[in-house]
Every structure is written in structure tokens, then in C-alpha cells.
Amino acid sequence: MTEHTYLEALNLAMHEEFARDPGVVVFGEDVGGDKGGVFGATKGLAAAFGDQRVFNSPLGESGIAGLAIGLGLMGHHAIAEFQFADYILPAVNQIMSEAARMRYRTAGDWTAPIVFRTPYGGGVHGGFYHSQTTDKVFAGQPGLRIVTPSTVYDAKGLLKAAIRSEDPVLFYEHKRLYRSLKADIPDEDYVVPLDKAQVLQQGDDITVMAYGTMLQHALNAAKALQAEDISTEVVDLRTLYPLDQETILAAAKKTGKVLLISEDTKEASIINNVAAIIAEQALFDLDAPVQQLAGPLAPGMSYALEDEFLVSAEQVQAAMRELAQF
Amino acid sequence: MKTLAASKLGKDDLIATYRLIKLGRRLDERLWQLNRIGKVAFHISGQGSEVAQAAMIKAFNTKRDYFLPYYRDMTAAMGWGVTAEQIMAGSLGKAADPSSHGRQMPNHYGSVAHRIVSFGSTVTTQYLLATGVAYAALLDHKDYVTLVTTGEGSTAQGDFHEALNIASIKKLPVVFAIENNGYAISTPNREEFAVKQLAERGKAYNMPAEAVDGHDFTATYQAFAKAVSRAEKGKGPTLIEVMVDRLTGHSSDDNQNVYRSKEEMAALKENDNVPLFEKQLSEEKILTPAEIANIDAEIKEMVNQATQAAEKLPAPAAETLLDHVYA
Ligand SMILES: Cc1ncc(C[n+]2csc(CCOP(=O)(O)OP(=O)(O)O)c2C)c(N)n1
Ligand SMILES: [Mg+2]
Numbered sequence: 001m002t003e004h005t006y007l008e009a010l011n012l013a014m015h016e017e018f019a020r021d022p023g024v025v026v027f028g029e030d031v032g033g034d035k036g037g038v039f040g041a042t043k044g045l046a047a048a049f050g051d052q053r054v055f056n057s058p059l060g061e062s063g064i065a066g067l068a069i070g071l072g073l074m075g076h077h078a079i080a081e082f083q084f085a086d087y088i089l090p091a092v093n094q095i096m097s098e099a100a101r102m103r104y105r106t107a108g109d110w111t112a113p114i115v116f117r118t119p120y121g122g123g124v125h126g127g128f129y130h131s132q133t134t135d136k137v138f139a140g141q142p143g144l145r146i147v148t149p150s151t152v153y154d155a156k157g158l159l160k161a162a163i164r165s166e167d168p169v170l171f172y173e174h175k176r177l178y179r180s181l182k183a184d185i186p187d188e189d190y191v192v193p194l195d196k197a198q199v200l201q202q203g204d205d206i207t208v209m210a211y212g213t214m215l216q217h218a219l220n221a222a223k224a225l226q227a228e229d230i231s232t233e234v235v236d237l238r239t240l241y242p243l244d245q246e247t248i249l250a251a252a253k254k255t256g257k258v259l260l261i262s263e264d265t266k267e268a269s270i271i272n273n274v275a276a277i278i279a280e281q282a283l284f285d286l287d288a289p290v291q292q293l294a295g296p297l298a299p300g301m302s303y304a305l306e307d308e309f310l311v312s313a314e315q316v317q318a319a320m321r322e323l324a325q326f
Numbered sequence: 327m328k329t330l331a332a333s334k335l336g337k338d339d340l341i342a343t344y345r346l347i348k349l350g351r352r353l354d355e356r357l358w359q360l361n362r363i364g365k366v367a368f369h370i371s372g373q374g375s376e377v378a379q380a381a382m383i384k385a386f387n388t389k390r391d392y393f394l395p396y397y398r399d400m401t402a403a404m405g406w407g408v409t410a411e412q413i414m415a416g417s418l419g420k421a422a423d424p425s426s427h428g429r430q431m432p433n434h435y436g437s438v439a440h441r442i443v444s445f446g447s448t449v450t451t452q453y454l455l456a457t458g459v460a461y462a463a464l465l466d467h468k469d470y471v472t473l474v475t476t477g478e479g480s481t482a483q484g485d486f487h488e489a490l491n492i493a494s495i496k497k498l499p500v501v502f503a504i505e506n507n508g509y510a511i512s513t514p515n516r517e518e519f520a521v522k523q524l525a526e527r528g529k530a531y532n533m534p535a536e537a538v539d540g541h542d543f544t545a546t547y548q549a550f551a552k553a554v555s556r557a558e559k560g561k562g563p564t565l566i567e568v569m570v571d572r573l574t575g576h577s578s579d580d581n582q583n584v585y586r587s588k589e590e591m592a593a594l595k596e597n598d599n600v601p602l603f604e605k606q607l608s609e610e611k612i613l614t615p616a617e618i619a620n621i622d623a624e625i626k627e628m629v630n631q632a633t634q635a636a637e638k639l640p641a642p643a644a645e646t647l648l649d650h651v652y653a
Contacts (some may be wrong), residue, residue, distance in 0.1 A: 025465065052465060058495060063454055063488035070458015073443055076465065078458070094485075097448045098455065105446070107427035107642075108650040109438040142651050166653035 002187055007178040009155035009185060010041050010117075014079065016189065017163045018049045021077060024163060025053045028064055028081030028117075032056040038083055039119060039178055061087055065094035065116065069102070069168075072112035077163050085120035085172060086129045092137060099168040100143035115162045119175035120148075121212050122263060122310055126175075128300030133212075133264040135172050139241040139273060145194050146241040148172035150215045152183035154238065157192035165194055172240070174212040181216075197244040199251060203233035206323050207251045209274060210261040211237045214311060218261060221317035230324040240270045245277050252278045256287035257323050263311055266294035288326040293319050328544035330606050335384070335547070340612050341621075343380050343543075344603065348625045350376040350401030351600050353410050356629050357417055357432070361578040366417045369578040370433045372398040374571035375505055377599040378540025380405055382503060382568065385550030386473055392459050394443045394452040394474040397433040398505060402475070407440040410628060414636035421642040428642045441470075449480035453489035453502065460498035460563075471557040472500040478567070479510020479518045481527070490531040490565065499557035501550065502565045505540070507572035512585040525567040535565035541599045543606070573598065 004012065018024050026042055032055040036043030046054040057064045061082055068080035082088040088095070095116060102112040122131035135146050145167050149155040155173070162169040197209075201222055208218040215236055222232035235251045237243070252258045258278060260271035275290045293311055295301075301309045330340055354373050360366040372379065375398060383405035386393070393406050400413060408424060416423035417432040424437035425444065436444035443459065445452055456474035463470050480486065481504060493500050504524050508515055521527065528535020534556065538549045546568060553564035571594050575582040583591070607613045613621070 023465075058488070058491055060484075060488040060491070062485055063457070063492050066451065066454020066485060066489070067458045067461060067492060070455040070460070071462050071465075072458070073455065074459055074462035074466070076462055090484075093448055094451060094454060097446050098451050101446065102444060103653070104650050105426050105429050106436065106438070106444045106650075107429060107646070109424075109427075110436070110444045111653070113653075145652075 001184040003182055003184050004152055005179050006149070006152050006155045006181040007039065007041060009152045010159055010173060011043060013156045013159035013163070014042065014045055015048065017160055018045060018053065023076045024079065025071065025076060026079040026081065027055045027057045027067070029059055029083045030056060031081050037081060039175065041117070041173070042081065061091040062094050065091035065099070068114045068116070069094060069098050069112045072099070072114045072168070073102070073110055077113050077115070079115045079117055079163065082116065082118040084130050085118040085134045086132045088116070088118055088134055089137070095138065095144070095168070095170070096141055100141045104143055111166055112168050113166045114168045115159070115171050116169070117171045117173065119178070120172045121174045121176055122301045122306060123176040123213055125303060125306060126301070127303035131301040133262070135170070135240050136264060136269050138170055139270055141241070144168055144170060144241065145239070146170045146172065147194055147239050148174065148211050150174065150177070150211050150236050150238065152181055153185050154192050156185055157190050158194070158238070161191040161194050164191065169194065176213050195239050195242065195244060197238050197247040198236045199233065199247065200236050201232065201234040203231040203255065205231045205255055206257040206259060206320060207233040207235065207255045208259045208261065208320060209235040209237055209248065209251065209271070211240065212263060214261040214263050214316065217311070217313045217316040220313060221320050224317060225320055225324070228321065230321065232320065237270070237274065243273060243277060248274055248277055249282050252282045253285040256285055257326060258286070259291045259293060259319055259323050261311060261316060262294040264295055265297050266292055267297060269294055288323060291319060291323055327542045327606070330544060330610050330612060333544040333547050337612055340607070343384060344607060344613065345621060345625065346401060346405050347376045347380045347600060347603055348622060349404060349410060349628065350379065352625050352629045353413060353632070354400065356633060358578065360417065366432060368432050369417065370397045370576070371574040372400050374507060374573040374594070374599060375540055376401045377543050377603050378505065378546050378568045378570045381540070381543045381546035382473070382550050384547050385554050386471060391470050392441045392443060392472045394456045394459065394472065395435045395445055396449070396452065396475050396477065397435070397445065398477070399435055399475055400433065403435040403437070403442060406442055408435065408437050408442065410632035411635050412437070414632045415639055418636050418639070419641060420636060420639040422639050450476050450483035450485040452476065454485050456500050457489050457492045457498055460493065460500040461496060463499055464496070469558065471554050473503065474500065475503040475505055477510060478504050478506035478515060478524055479513060481524055482518055490527070490533060490563070493563040494531040494533045497560065497562035499560070500563045501553040501557060502563060504565070504567045505570050506567050507570045509572060509576070511576040511580060523567055525565060528565040533563055533565055535567070537567040537569060540568040540570035541597065541602055543603060571597065571599065
């Protein structure tokens, strides 16, 4: 076991997968050379593996995606980095029309095993266009997987699994967690499944499901609420599309009281899909209406009012207490 | 127009090319018939660019190279190895369709066995996919060249520009072809771009480019042969704009009489690339008119057989609906 940050775990995962599979490549804006990405996720890769496998792309996201998909068609497991999740939008057409549909539209003759990596989320004073959680844009595209690690362990294991996957995977990394999250993780090779949510903490009174910084809030609140004799089941959704219905339903039925949290705006969000699954399949096991705590319906995260926009640790704790008392 | 002899291709090669051109035309006509009698839901026609397509693919090593076509490239796809029966299987939505096994609309050509990459429908995405396919050749130290095509209206898409930029930066072994037939559905060239020829755009990416008359078999073949040789030598990409015609409506759902004049259509017919090629064949004494007629009869019989055989093929089974969503 060695202590690493979330960012270091991602970097390690890439180093190890590059060494394991000579077909793996990574590129994106400022990804190559000595810089290794604006957050440093790909630092050291160019020096270790050469500038043919690790390189700067020109500043065009559709191009980044299209180049990656073309490589995927030829059997390369390419990692395409989008500098911010906000800037994945120019690549939506390539990702949805080509990557997501390639396997199905050719009945398996052609495939696009790409990892689209991107930092998402607020809390870093990024304002409108460095704070968004654009994962919901891609949810509901069969053929694609969307995953996001919310622990250091998963940062490494989930990225390794994504790189090895034969499916196109959108890999969302919470930029607030890059350096704030630290933990001991195994030095040995391991992977984390791409289709399983994870129960991080067992509990009997309420169930909270979240990912990213909201999950950190939930874990902290769960600890604090123990003092009030509230026992919380905490689920890391982790695989945002397709969702792990089995784990979601089991955790919902276990306590009958469910709080879903997202830092994204509530409408059409990932947690809406979770709520729909529970409403459809577990309604009679519930003791309270499913609660959704999410960002306000504003078109962007205000630079000055970021704290007001973001769901806070206090709000999470209050919502959990309220649900427990329902 | 250059002579066919100037292509330096042998007689057998030129006759094989003629058979391909004629097959492209006769199969296309059959697909229109099947559409009009309700057996094929949709058809998008390559009539007017058969010679250009045959000349283009002749420059490639179709046993080695990769091809990312667009929906008008039926003749080119057959030149790359796809059979008439396989094309027909696609149009009839049969499981044996090598493009998509009956999943996509007709004319979205592809075949993994022939290194023809699946074509979607959102125009010009294939230009970027081609950069990835070509980059893989560098990574894997393979010597294949990648050909990708699109229509001229589709060059207005950003993907066109991103692809040329990437390919030029990375000196990729790829040939970008534009089949300029004057129209994007009903929108004429002058409303799609403000340059005289799209080949001028090569300059913007420091990429050799030329425009060539697609009715001129030899000139088209030579332009592509030069591009392939550049790619093989590691000199990077080439852009070729092939001037062709669209003799039919955009698709089986379009009536071009609405937006093209009688005079324009009459001139198109005068300039039909297939009879022009036949004229060259007989003037250069490669084939006599009688031999041409014999070949045509054979091709018609081939089309009949392909139609009958494909009609007997099974449709995809209902229980395959959810196959291949994920690995
Ligand atoms: C992104 C996108 N927009 C619109 C369409 C609908 N569409 C299909 S073909 C076409 C015209 C294309 O014209 P051009 O590129 O000149 O090719 P041509 O059909 O003339 O060969 C249009 C608008 C599409 N398929 N994809
Ligand atoms: Mg056109």
C-alpha cells in the first residue's frame, strides 16, 4: 500500500496500462511533452513512452474524439483527454453518432474501445465553463458507458478497467478531488468493474446515493449523524450509465428512505434516472418520497456565487436528518 | 480528356474497370426499380460518378488499404471487393449485409472483411475517423494508405477542417477525396462555399491538393495514384476534388426537377460519364461496340442473379435486436 492522491492514482493507472499494452495512446490539448495536461494527469507519460503515443492534439475536440475513434477501429485503446468536461460539447457528435453506435450499427464488426477522460465539477472558482457536470448529456446513449471514480482506489482501478474495456467509456474525473483526496491504495495491479455501484458504508435508517464531491459530503454527514443515532447506507453510484440497478434497488429497499445528491442541476440529471428506477421498481418498499438534492436551475455556475450554487455540506446533512425523521 | 492509353493501365485492367463502371450503373438502376415497386425503402444514387469512383479506387491497393466511403460510393465499394449481391443484401435489409447486417439504411457501405470502415450518416464524421485509421498505420508500422470520401456540401462541416489540419500536422498517409457533384440536395455550390474550387483549401493546411474532372478517367486515376505514392513515401496527405455529376435526384425521396432547369438536366445527360467512357473504349479500340454490348448483357444478368440471390437471404432474426450493444 502506498498513499496517493486521486490525480496520482489516475497517472499511475495510465503508466501501468501503457507499459502493459503497447497499443495504448493518449492525447488531447497540452497532454504531451513535459507539461502532461493542465492538471498534470498525463505527466511523465511522454518522457516514458515517447511522443508518438503521448502527444498534444490541436485545439479541436471533435478532432480529438474522431482521431481516437479511428484508432479504436484499428484496435488501439486510445485515451482522449478533454481539458474540461465543459469542452466535450464540440465532440458530442463524434462520441454519440460514431463511438456509441459503432458496435451496434455493424453488429460487432467494428468497435471503438476509447476512453474519453475529462475533469468535471465545481468548487474551484471555475465559473460557467470550468465547472459543469456534462455527464447527463451522454446518459441514455446505449453503447456508451459513463463512469466516475470518487475514491482514490477507484481512480486507479476504474481507469485501468476503462482502458481495457472494449466499449467506449466516458471517464469523468472530479477536478476538486484531484489533489484533495488522498488514500493508501494497493501497489499491485487491480481493476474495478465498469458496471457496479459500490456501497461505501452500511446503514439502516436512510440511504444516500451520490458521486464526486457530493459523496464526500454524504460520507462526512453520515459520520456526524451517528452522534444522533442515524445510521446511513452510503452508495457511490460510480457507474453513471448504464446504472447498476441491482445495487441501487437493494440499497433503496434496505432502508426505505432514499436521498439522491448531485451537484448538477436537478432536471434531466443522472439522479433523475436513479429516482425513476426506484419509483418503478421499489415504490412499495419505500417509507418516504425519494428526495433529490441538486444544483439550482441556473444555466451556469456563478463565479462569485459559487457557494450559493453548489449543494453544501450543511444542506446535505440537513437533508439526511430530515429524511431520517420523516 | 486524356486517352485511356495514357493511364498506362493494361487492356485487361481497363476492361475490368469498364465492367465495374457498368455494374455500378446497372445495379443502381435496379435499385431505383426496386425502390419504385416498394421492395427497397430508400436509394441514394451514384449515377454520374461511376467513372470517377472506378478511377479513384484503381489507384489503391484494395487488398492492403483502408477505405472510408460515403453513401454515393457503391461503385467504389464494389471496386474494393464488395459484391453486387452484398450491396443488394444491404438495400434489402438482410442479415448478410456486410455494412451493418441490416441495421442501417441502404447505401451506408462498409465491410470489415474488405477494410471498408462503417459509414454513419452524419456527414463528414468519416474524415476524422480516417485520421485515426491513418495514425494507426504510423503507430503499427504498417504500410496501408487510407482513402476517405465525402460530398462537396459536407466540407462545410468543422470535421472536414479538423481532419485536414490533424492529417497535415501528423503527415498522415491519407487521401481526402471530395466528390463535387454541384449540389448538396438542392443547395448549389455557390451557397455552400465562396471559393472557386474546394481544392484551394489544401493551401490553408499546407497540403497538396488538386481538382480533377471525374469524367476524365486517366486524369482522375493519375491524381489519386500520385496521392497514394506520396502517402506511401511518408510525405503525408493529399486533397483531391473530383468534379462529377449527379444525374438523379439526391435520393429516392427527392425530385430534382424542382430546383434544376430542363436545360441543365439535358446538358447533364449529354455529358453522362458512362457512355463517354464507352466511346473512349471503342475509339481507342480497347473494345468493339459489339463487345461492349456483350459485356452489358453479362452485367445485366449479374444484376438479375444478385437480386434473386439477395431476395432469398434471411432478414436478421428478431431476437438479435439487442445484440452488440456492449462488448
Ligand atoms: C450532419 C448532417 N446534416 C445533414 C444531413 C442530411 N443530408 C444528407 S446528405 C446531405 C447533402 C450532402 O451533400 P454533399 O455533401 O454535396 O454530398 P452529395 O449528397 O451531393 O453527394 C444532407 C444535407 C446529414 N446526413 N448529416
Ligand atoms: Mg454534392
